[in-house]
Amino acid sequence: MTVNAPQGFRAAGVAAGIKTSGALDLALVVNDGPLDRAAGLFTANKVKAAPVLWSQQVLTTGRLRAVVLNSGGANACTGPEGFQDTHATAEHAAARLGLGAVDVAVCSTGLIGGRLPMDRVLAGVDAAFDGLAATEEAGLAAATAVMTTDTVPKQTLRTATGWSVGGFAKGAGMCAPNMATMLAMLTTDAVVEDVDAALRAAVAVTFNRLDIDGGTSTNDTVLLLCSGASGVTAEAEEFTAELTAACADLVAQLQADAEGVTKHVAITVRGAATDAEAEVAARVVARDSLCKTAFFGSDPNWGRIAMAVGNAPVAFDAAALDITLNGVPVCRAGTPGEDRTAADLSGRDIAVEIHLHAGEGSATVLTTDLSHGYVEENSAYST
Amino acid sequence: MTVNAPQGFRAAGVAAGIKTSGALDLALVVNDGPLDRAAGLFTANKVKAAPVLWSQQVLTTGRLRAVVLNSGGANACTGPEGFQDTHATAEHAAARLGLGAVDVAVCSTGLIGGRLPMDRVLAGVDAAFDGLAATEEAGLAAATAVMTTDTVPKQTLRTATGWSVGGFAKGAGMCAPNMATMLAMLTTDAVVEDVDAALRAAVAVTFNRLDIDGGTSTNDTVLLLCSGASGVTAEAEEFTAELTAACADLVAQLQADAEGVTKHVAITVRGAATDAEAEVAARVVARDSLCKTAFFGSDPNWGRIAMAVGNAPVAFDAAALDITLNGVPVCRAGTPGEDRTAADLSGRDIAVEIHLHAGEGSATVLTTDLSHGYVEENSAYST
Numbered sequence: 106m107t108v109n110a111p112q113g114f115r116a117a118g119v120a121a122g123i124k125t126s127g128a129l130d131l132a133l134v135v136n137d138g139p140l141d142r143a144a145g146l147f148t149a150n151k152v153k154a155a156p157v158l159w160s161q162q163v164l165t166t167g168r169l170r171a172v173v174l175n176s177g178g179a180n181a182c183t184g185p186e187g188f189q190d191t192h193a194t195a196e197h198a199a200a201r202l203g204l205g206a207v208d209v210a211v212c213s214t215g216l217i218g219g220r221l222p223m224d225r226v227l228a229g230v231d232a233a234f235d236g237l238a239a240t241e242e243a244g245l246a247a248a249t250a251v252m253t254t255d256t257v258p259k260q261t262l263r264t265a266t267g268w269s270v271g272g273f274a275k276g277a278g279m280c281a282p283n284m285a286t287m288l289a290m291l292t293t294d295a296v297v298e299d300v301d302a303a304l305r306a307a308v309a310v311t312f313n314r315l316d317i318d319g320g321t322s323t324n325d326t327v328l329l330l331c332s333g334a335s336g337v338t339a340e341a342e343e344f345t346a347e348l349t350a351a352c353a354d355l356v357a358q359l360q361a362d363a364e365g366v367t368k369h370v371a372i373t374v375r376g377a378a379t380d381a382e383a384e385v386a387a388r389v390v391a392r393d394s395l396c397k398t399a400f401f402g403s404d405p406n407w408g409r410i411a412m413a414v415g416n417a418p419v420a421f422d423a424a425a426l427d428i429t430l431n432g433v434p435v436c437r438a439g440t441p442g443e444d445r446t447a448a449d450l451s452g453r454d455i456a457v458e459i460h461l462h463a464g465e466g467s468a469t470v471l472t473t474d475l476s477h478g479y480v481e482e483n484s485a486y487s488t
Numbered sequence: 489m490t491v492n493a494p495q496g497f498r499a500a501g502v503a504a505g506i507k508t509s510g511a512l513d514l515a516l517v518v519n520d521g522p523l524d525r526a527a528g529l530f531t532a533n534k535v536k537a538a539p540v541l542w543s544q545q546v547l548t549t550g551r552l553r554a555v556v557l558n559s560g561g562a563n564a565c566t567g568p569e570g571f572q573d574t575h576a577t578a579e580h581a582a583a584r585l586g587l588g589a590v591d592v593a594v595c596s597t598g599l600i601g602g603r604l605p606m607d608r609v610l611a612g613v614d615a616a617f618d619g620l621a622a623t624e625e626a627g628l629a630a631a632t633a634v635m636t637t638d639t640v641p642k643q644t645l646r647t648a649t650g651w652s653v654g655g656f657a658k659g660a661g662m663c664a665p666n667m668a669t670m671l672a673m674l675t676t677d678a679v680v681e682d683v684d685a686a687l688r689a690a691v692a693v694t695f696n697r698l699d700i701d702g703g704t705s706t707n708d709t710v711l712l713l714c715s716g717a718s719g720v721t722a723e724a725e726e727f728t729a730e731l732t733a734a735c736a737d738l739v740a741q742l743q744a745d746a747e748g749v750t751k752h753v754a755i756t757v758r759g760a761a762t763d764a765e766a767e768v769a770a771r772v773v774a775r776d777s778l779c780k781t782a783f784f785g786s787d788p789n790w791g792r793i794a795m796a797v798g799n800a801p802v803a804f805d806a807a808a809l810d811i812t813l814n815g816v817p818v819c820r821a822g823t824p825g826e827d828r829t830a831a832d833l834s835g836r837d838i839a840v841e842i843h844l845h846a847g848e849g850s851a852t853v854l855t856t857d858l859s860h861g862y863v864e865e866n867s868a869y870s871t
Contacts, residue, residue, distance in 0.1 A: 152798030152806040152822070182794050184807070184823035217791020218824050323795050394777070394858070395866055402867030408600020411565050412706050415535030423535040424567070439535070440567035441601050475777070480860050483778055484785030 107244030107260040110271040111294035113137050113332025117236035118246030121229025123177030123215075123222060131226065132174040132247035133233035134290055135202065140333030143169035144301040145210065146308050148325035154181035154217075155188040157324060159195065160210040167301065169330055170208035173198050173230060174251050174288060176275070178215040178222075181323040190221050197227045201234040212288045212326050214253055214275065248273035251288050254482060259358035263347045267337035268295035270347050274355040289355055291329040291348065295339035303345045304329045311352035314384070315471045316391045317363045327352075360471050365478025368400045370455045370471070374414075377466035382419040384468035389417040390457065397475035400455055405448035407435040414459055421461035429458040490627030490643040493654040494677035496520050496715025500619035501629030504612025506560030506598075506605060514609065515557040515630035516616035517673055518585065523716030526552035527684040528593065529691050531708035537564035537600075538571040540707060542578065543593040550684065552713055553591035556581050556613060557634050557671060559658070561598040561605075564706035573604055580610045584617040595671050595709050597636055597658065631656035634671050637865060642741035646730045650720035651678035653730050657738040672710040672738055674731065678722035680714050686728045687712045694735035697767070698742060698854045699774045710735075743854050748861025751783045753838045753854070757797075760849035765802040767851035772800040773840065780858035783838055788831035790818040797842055804844035812841040 109116040114136055121131040136143075145164045147157050163169065173194050180187045195209040202209075213221070236243065248258040255275050263270045274289035289312065297303060308327055329348070339347075360369055372390045377383035390396055393413035399406040407428045415423060428436035430448035435441070473479075492499040497519055504514040519526075528547045530540050546552065556577050563570045578592040585592075596604070619626065631641040638658050646653045657672035672695065680686060691710055712731070722730075743752055755773045760766035773779055776796035782789040790811045798806060811819035813831035818824070856862075 150795060150798040151804065152794045152809065179791070182791060182806075182809075182819060182822055182824065184821070187823075216789075217794060218819065218828070323791075323798060394862070398863050398866035401863065404867065406599075408562070408565060408706075411535045411600060412533060415533040415706060421534065423565075426535065426565075436565060436601065438567070439565055440570075441565065445601070475863060477860055477863055479777070480781050480784065480858060480863055483781035484787065 107241065107248055107262065108134055108271050108273050108290050108292050109239050109244040110262050111269045111292045111332065113294050113334030114292045115237040115239050116243045116247040117233040117238065118250035119229055119232040119236060121232065122225040123175055123229070129246060129250035130175055130177040131229035131233055132250040133171065133198065133230065133237060134247060135171045135237055136169065136330045136332045138332055138334065140296065140331050141168045141170050142297065142300045142331040143167065143329060144304040145326060145328045146304060148322060150323050152182065152323050154179050154213060154324040155183055155191040156180055156211040156213045157326060158188060159191040160212065160326060163207045163210055166207065168208065169210050170204050171198055171202055172210045172212060172290060172328055174212040174290065175226060176214050176251050176253050178213060178219055179217045179324050180213040180221050181217040183220055187220060190223055193223060194226055194230065198230050201231065210328060212324070214251060214288055214324055217323055251275040254364055255362055257362055259355055259362065261351045261354040263351045265339065265343065265347050268293065268335040268339055270351045272351050272355060274359060276359050289327040291351060292332070294332050294335040295337055295344055296333040297331050297339055297344050298341065300329050300331050303341065303348050306345050307349040307352045311349060311356045314469060315356050315360060316388055317473055356471065360473060363473045364482045365476040366473040367476050368455050368474040369453055370400055370457065370473060371469055372457045372472060373467065373469040374459045374461065375467040376461040376463055378420050378464040379466040380468055381466070383466040384470065386414055386417040386419045386459065386461065387468050387470035389413055391470045391472035394475055400450070401474035401476045403450040405430050405435060405445040405450055407445060410457060410459065411436060421463040425462035427460040431456055490624065490631055490645065491517055491654045491656050491673050491675050492622050492627040493645050494652045494675045494715065496677050496717025497675045498620040498622050499627050499630040500616040500621065501633035502612050502615040502619060504615065505608040506558055506612070512629060512633035513558055513560045514612035514616055515633040516554065516581065516613065516620060517630060518554045518620055519552065519713045519715050521715055521717065523679065523714055524551045524553050525680065525683045525714040526550065526712060527687040528709060528711045529687060531705060533706050535565065535706050537562050537596060537707040538566055538574040539563055539594040539596045540709060541571060542574040543595065543709060546590045546593055549590065551591070552593050553587050554581055554585055555593045555595060555673060555711055557595040557673065558604070558609060559597050559634050559636050561596060561602055562600045562707050563596040563604050564600040566603055570603060573606055576606060577609055577613065581613050584614065593711060595707070597634060597671055597707050600706055634658040637747055639745055642738055642745065644734045644737040646734045648722065648726065648730050651676065651718040651722055653734045655734050655738060657742060659742050674712040674734060675715070677715050677718040678720055678727055679716040680722055680727050682724065683712050683714050686724065686731050689728050690732040690735045694732060694739045697852060698739050699771055739854065743856060746856045747865045748859040749856040750859050751838050751857040752836055753783050753840065753856060754852055755840045755855060756850065756852040757842045757844065758850040759844040759846055761803050761847040762849040763851055764849070766849040767853065769797055769800040769802045769842065769844065770851050770853035772796055773842070774853045774855035777858055783833065784857035784859045786833040788813050788818060788828040788833055790828060793840060793842065794819060804846040808845035810843040814839055
């Protein structure tokens with residue numbers, strides 16, 4: 106049920122002591138081949154962590170043999186020294202695996218602005234190397250070692266005829282568009298021709314449609330490793346569909362475990378001029394604090410949704426705006442529809458549908474409410 | 489100390505019964521001249537309330553004699569019927585004052601998506617007309633009648649040689665850029681040539697630099713009425729300076745009374761390519777939920793500020809980024825500066841200074857923290 110379920114992959118997760126709590130904090134995922142195709146997508150943030158800069162660089166080859174992932178520190182805003190730390194990590198793992206540093210990507214997550222305890226990181230890489238296995242326990246340990254404020258590990262497995270796609274992800278806050286949640290790791294034993302195209306297509310409609318708080322982190326990374334160990338060639342279309350399903354499964358788990366979440370909210374915008382405008386409009390609503398606090402309060406206050414979508418930089422006529430909450434058309438043609446109290450938002454799931462009547466574009470963005478739990482969790486983190 | 493302190497103005501505030509609480513909810517401000525120059529700035533939201541559409545239309549003349557303001561209902565998303573309600577309100581006030589409807593602007597604030605109880609509104613206009621006065625009590629009643637979740641009325645008065653600028657404002661949430669807070673009303677008895685230019689200049693650096701939660705409302709309006717009753721001509725530069733000071737005074741009161749506020753935060757960005765880019769970058773930080781919850785927790789977690797500014801659509805090199813918190817340089821050249829714990833954020837005021845080293849542009853945006861109080865207040869509003 107995880108990243109090492111597809112043939113050709115081993116994984117490990119260890120407690121390296123990067124986290125003072127003693128929890129698992131370092132993972133290693135190895136692709137034993139025969140293929141070593143790989144693709145990655147990274148944060149759009151201008152402030153990129155050292156491991157992002159490193160992994161982007163090594164991935165220009167389109168090949169990877171291993172990935173080292175750590176929680177307990179983001180290694181962001183750490184300058185040239187932080188980049189050296191990432192390089193040393195890759196080099197150390199590569200030496201143990203009989204590879205070159207360029208074959209090893211690195212991912213980090215945790216507090217921004219601090220160096221990693223490199224003695225512990227390198228010793229952790231040794232311990233992880235010793236623990237590498239294709240077992241379910243080893244995969245779960247790897248998925249657990251990347252957790253920060255996550256309360257549960259997030260894993261996925263999709264099985265097709267003769268091959269499969271596995272993966273794990275982490276992320277609960279600082280979750281937003283233009284690259285994933287913080288970290289996601291996907292593997293497949295299918296023989297896939299263009300892993301990059303498949304990953305881009307899958308991420309565009311899954312990770313990039315999750316927006317918890319608009320905070321695209323400095324470390325967001327999604328990696329896909331392809332071992333081809335099944336010997337079965339997957340058609341591009343079928344592979345992309347399975348990969349997309351695996352990503353969607355992880356995204357649903359990320360949404361469900363978001364910081365302080367009490368509501369799972371899907372914002373769908375239809376009738377936009379283009380799909381891109383629909384996504385922009387949905388994202389503006391997904392990020393609006395007044396809408397999100399209303400969701401928390403189970404309050405069908407659709408006026409706030411009208412306000413938020415009116416602030417989106419997209420074309421529409423306010424006199425044509427329709428808003429439906431959990432199936433109840435509360436706003437029709439820019440005016441009150443059925444009584445707002447008919448929309449029952451007391452359950453966990455809230456479906457917001459907005460029709461702009463300006464074209465054929467549509468998109469759905471997933472988000473959560475803004476709760477006391479979110480404030481509590483995020484007002485006491487670094488200190 | 490208010491809107492009717494300058495010569496030539498009378499005001500009133502009454503309980504018209506629009507609010508079920510019986511609180512003051514309707515205000516009337518009248519300019520008795522001799523001049524009737526006026527300027528207004530309105531929300532940039534595409535979903536504009538009926539009173540905004542009306543007031544924009546009547547202000548194309550550059551003249552106003554009176555303004556009716558109500559709380560208890562925004563008259564937004566109410567369609568042609570809502571516009572008729574606004575028109576009827578202006579017409580009714582105009583008839584009592586011996587004016588044309590085109591001489592009367594209307595401002596509304598409250599829940600979006602409901603019609604106003606017009607019998608009460610019109611009876612309230614009658615009561616307000618009967619109560620019009622130049623007294624401090626009448627001005628205070630008017631400033632009080634526009635309050636929604638505000639906890640205190642907000643008034644200002646600037647006195648120059650022979651003339652003055654007065655005003656009031658309301659707004660506590662749904663407060664953001666591109667037009668003011670929800671409602672602000674300014675008056676002067678100076679003889680001012682170009683009231684529009686003065687208002688635009690003043691609002692650009694005051695109301696438009698306050699960003700509590702990114703929610704530009706459907707009703708945001710700032711009006712300036714000029715009676716010229718002092719007979720003293722004010723130089724453009726001096727008048728703009730006094731008007732700006734009056735606006736800044738009201739903005740400080742809005743920030744201090746923002747929903748759930750525990751921190752007054754000033755985000756200053758220097759070294760941007762342009763002033764406009766500096767403002768955009770400051771605004772992205774001001775709206776970031778992770779930064780705002782850190783402020784609430786008095787947490788000098790500057791990594792979140794680096795993350796937020798890295799998401800701003802402005803040009804800079806992450807390796808040059810400086811961040812200073814309450815005078816302590818916690819991030820220098822994109823790497824850790826002095827220990828973060830040296831930055832004491834436990835007091836009410838937090839000054840965030842960000843240097844991008846990409847040019848000469850600078851701007852300051854005022855905001856607040858994201859607290860339990862904000863969530864509490866906004867998760868239980870309409871129902």
